[in-house]
Amino acid sequence: MAPLLGDIAPNFQAETTHGPIDFHEFISGSWCCLFSHPADFTPVCTTELARVSQLLPEFAKRNVKCIALSCDDVDSHNAWVADISAYGEGTPMGSSGEGFPIIGDADRKVALLYGMIPTDAPVVGGQAATVRSVFVIGDDKKIKMTLTYPASTGRSFDEILRVIDSLQLTMYHKVGTPVDWKTGGDCVVLPSVKDDDAKSLFPKGFKAKELPSGKHYLRMTPQPDV
Ligand code: BEZ
Numbered sequence: 001m002a003p004l005l006g007d008i009a010p011n012f013q014a015e016t017t018h019g020p021i022d023f024h025e026f027i028s029g030s031w032c033c034l035f036s037h038p039a040d041f042t043p044v045c046t047t048e049l050a051r052v053s054q055l056l057p058e059f060a061k062r063n064v065k066c067i068a069l070s071c072d073d074v075d076s077h078n079a080w081v082a083d084i085s086a087y088g089e090g091t092p093m094g095s096s097g098e099g100f101p102i103i104g105d106a107d108r109k110v111a112l113l114y115g116m117i118p119t120d121a122p123v124v125g126g127q128a129a130t131v132r133s134v135f136v137i138g139d140d141k142k143i144k145m146t147l148t149y150p151a152s153t154g155r156s157f158d159e160i161l162r163v164i165d166s167l168q169l170t171m172y173h174k175v176g177t178p179v180d181w182k183t184g185g186d187c188v189v190l191p192s193v194k195d196d197d198a199k200s201l202f203p204k205g206f207k208a209k210e211l212p213s214g215k216h217y218l219r220m221t222p223q224p225d226v
Pocket of ligand 1: 038039042043044045046122124151152
């Protein structure tokens with residue numbers, strides 16, 4: 001079963017394109033975005049990995065390390081990274097430490113540990129393959145977000161960055177982020193905060209939306225300073 005929100009991300013040791021890792025040592029002191037792919041040398045995967053490589057400075061700004069997983073071995077990954085780099089027009093993905101690592105998981109040990117192989121998994125090379133799972137892990141090693149897309153649908157890593165921005169904001173302020181929120185946009189005051197407390201917690205002010213129910217629960221406030 002896949003780890004749930006709030007669980008400690010399961011630890012594992014694995015070979016990667018950047019050498020062997022102990023996962024908990026790898027993520028120590030950082031946030032992490034762990035994401036899986038069905039197989040090497042597949043088109044959607046190649047576009048996704050190139051995009052993450054381009055977005056690495058954005059992940060680094062948020063203290064997030066990226067690490068990918070595909071159920072092939074590291075020799076196969078190392079041959080594939082040249083394609084990823086070429087597709088990304090030179091984005092770094094090599095085996096000498098630039099870019100981000102890809103976990104070798106030919107025996108599917110990590111994929112099973114993280115529940116990345118669903119009931120209707122695609123069959124690649126005669127075996128059930130991983131789908132497009134994402135785990136965002138906090139610097140406390142707890143799972144903060146999970147997402148599962150089918151093999152045929154590429155993910156939006158801009159959306160994953162948006163979720164990380166929301167997670168990091170709401171960890172320190174008593175706000176949530178509404179539909180389609182982006183950094184800088186108005187936030188909602190958490191229902192647990194009383195109006196009297198909100199006055200001191202949100203010096204920029206807050207405003208309750210008048211609703212037909214007459215209930216006073218949808219209170220907007222400018223994004224608190226981070
Ligand atoms: C792809 O990455 O393009 C892909 C992989 C497995 C099944 C479908 C698409």
